Amino acid sequence: MTTVHTHDALTARAETLDAQSPLHGTRDRFTLPDGVIYLDGNSLGALPSAVPAVVGDVVHRQWGERLIRSWNESDWWSAQTRVGDAIGRLVGAAPGQVVVTDSTSVNLFKAVVGAARLRPGRTVVLTDPDSFPTDLYMTDSAARLAGLEVRRVHPRDAVAAIAEAGEDLALASYSSVDYRTGELWDLVAITEAAHAVGALACWDLCHSAGVLDIRLDADGADLAIGCGYKYLNGGPGAPAFIYVAERHLADFDQPLTGWHGHARPFEMSGTYEPAPGITRARVGTPPLLSVLALEAALTAYDGLSPADVRAASLSVTGLFIEALDALGVDLPLATPRDDDHRGSQVSLRHPQAFAVVQALIARGVIGDFREPDIIRLGFAPLYVTHVDAVAAAEHVRAVIADREFERPEFTERGAVT
Ligand SMILES: Cc1ncc(COP(=O)(O)O)c(C=O)c1O
Numbered sequence: 001m002t003t004v005h006t007h008d009a010l011t012a013r014a015e016t017l018d019a020q021s022p023l024h025g026t027r028d029r030f031t032l033p034d035g036v037i038y039l040d041g042n043s044l045g046a047l048p049s050a051v052p053a054v055v056g057d058v059v060h061r062q063w064g065e066r067l068i069r070s071w072n073e074s075d076w077w078s079a080q081t082r083v084g085d086a087i088g089r090l091v092g093a094a095p096g097q098v099v100v101t102d103s104t105s106v107n108l109f110k111a112v113v114g115a116a117r118l119r120p121g122r123t124v125v126l127t128d129p130d131s132f133p134t135d136l137y138m139t140d141s142a143a144r145l146a147g148l149e150v151r152r153v154h155p156r157d158a159v160a161a162i163a164e165a166g167e168d169l170a171l172a173s174y175s176s177v178d179y180r181t182g183e184l185w186d187l188v189a190i191t192e193a194a195h196a197v198g199a200l201a202c203w204d205l206c207h208s209a210g211v212l213d214i215r216l217d218a219d220g221a222d223l224a225i226g227c228g229y230k231y232l233n234g235g236p237g238a239p240a241f242i243y244v245a246e247r248h249l250a251d252f253d254q255p256l257t258g259w260h261g262h263a264r265p266f267e268m269s270g271t272y273e274p275a276p277g278i279t280r281a282r283v284g285t286p287p288l289l290s291v292l293a294l295e296a297a298l299t300a301y302d303g304l305s306p307a308d309v310r311a312a313s314l315s316v317t318g319l320f321i322e323a324l325d326a327l328g329v330d331l332p333l334a335t336p337r338d339d340d341h342r343g344s345q346v347s348l349r350h351p352q353a354f355a356v357v358q359a360l361i362a363r364g365v366i367g368d369f370r371e372p373d374i375i376r377l378g379f380a381p382l383y384v385t386h387v388d389a390v391a392a393a394e395h396v397r398a399v400i401a402d403r404e405f406e407r408p409e410f411t412e413r414g415a416v417t
């Protein structure tokens, strides 16, 4: 079959899969520019259509008219835990264990120091050498302050390393999905191994929340963190979240003791006393515009189960890989083909990956480049359809086959991608 016939056959199948998908029509919950296939929702999620009106109301009515009264009248005070519970529904956490606050980096810092204090006398924290850099930087600094030694061990070797560390281990801290390759790690096995030696496990859900069927409570995670601006679509600079399992809350002694985490902030006492529940993970005044934008963004998930979202994600990424094969694109995949080991992105390797990504962007297919040779394409199944996946595969084919990436305008490197 010619590539045109192959493409037509794939598109016809994609249309059927879209029509049958439990996520059929959810793209209408987003505002996206015409002519764009957006495959970068794993860096900055798209704009949910519900957000602008809510932000307008927060700015004009809640802030502009009601002024300081909105802390009570619009319940700004409990917004962070209310939105935390909404995220909790997407990551398998019962209410009262998730709060929206700070950045992922800051929450990881709180989690590592908090874990060290939950396991006094233990001296080791394990993490992935291929972690997103901020995780490495923050873990190193938190460990230095808490008197822990950091051992960087790849997730595939983590269970053995946990057994080797034994009762020295305080915390195993891992991302569930590798941000570059999209590989999905078995954090349940890592968590069980950590518990077997009396240690804790922290999960970084930046590349999982909102696309995987995460079950924090059922799988025994102790701590988790994640960001609000990727698949949760909270917008640029959206606050992050932190989960502390109910069983640890009373003893969770996090290091950033700001007044929003105090049990009675308006007593204005000179002595810190942590709030009883997950509120103690708060620090200072939250960015309310962003917290409430995130709350509105999460309504895009109304009526969808994490299991359905995960199934749709696998179906779309699976079809994209199949389309690459069928169209004869023979770039090496950095992402596993196996559903059980794939997050919600497909990464390809190419020696001129940066220029390939620029050529794709010029065609309206927005993905990103990651060092050293990764073409990273994220599939947010709420707004990336099977038809988009096939069209994107055809664009990749054309960019490679026609060597579009060699054009000088695509080789210039910018600061941020
Ligand atoms: C795994 C991971 N951790 C952390 C971050 C970022 O943390 P922050 O929200 O502090 O910028 C990202 C992405 O930016 C990430 O992919």
Ligand SMILES: Nc1c(O)cccc1C(=O)C[C@H](N)C(=O)O
Pocket: 042, 043, 044, 132, 179, 206, 416, 417
């Ligand atoms: N957080 C970002 C930012 O502040 C600027 C540009 C990109 C980002 C990202 O989220 C990158 C993303 N975490 C990644 O996996 O590469």
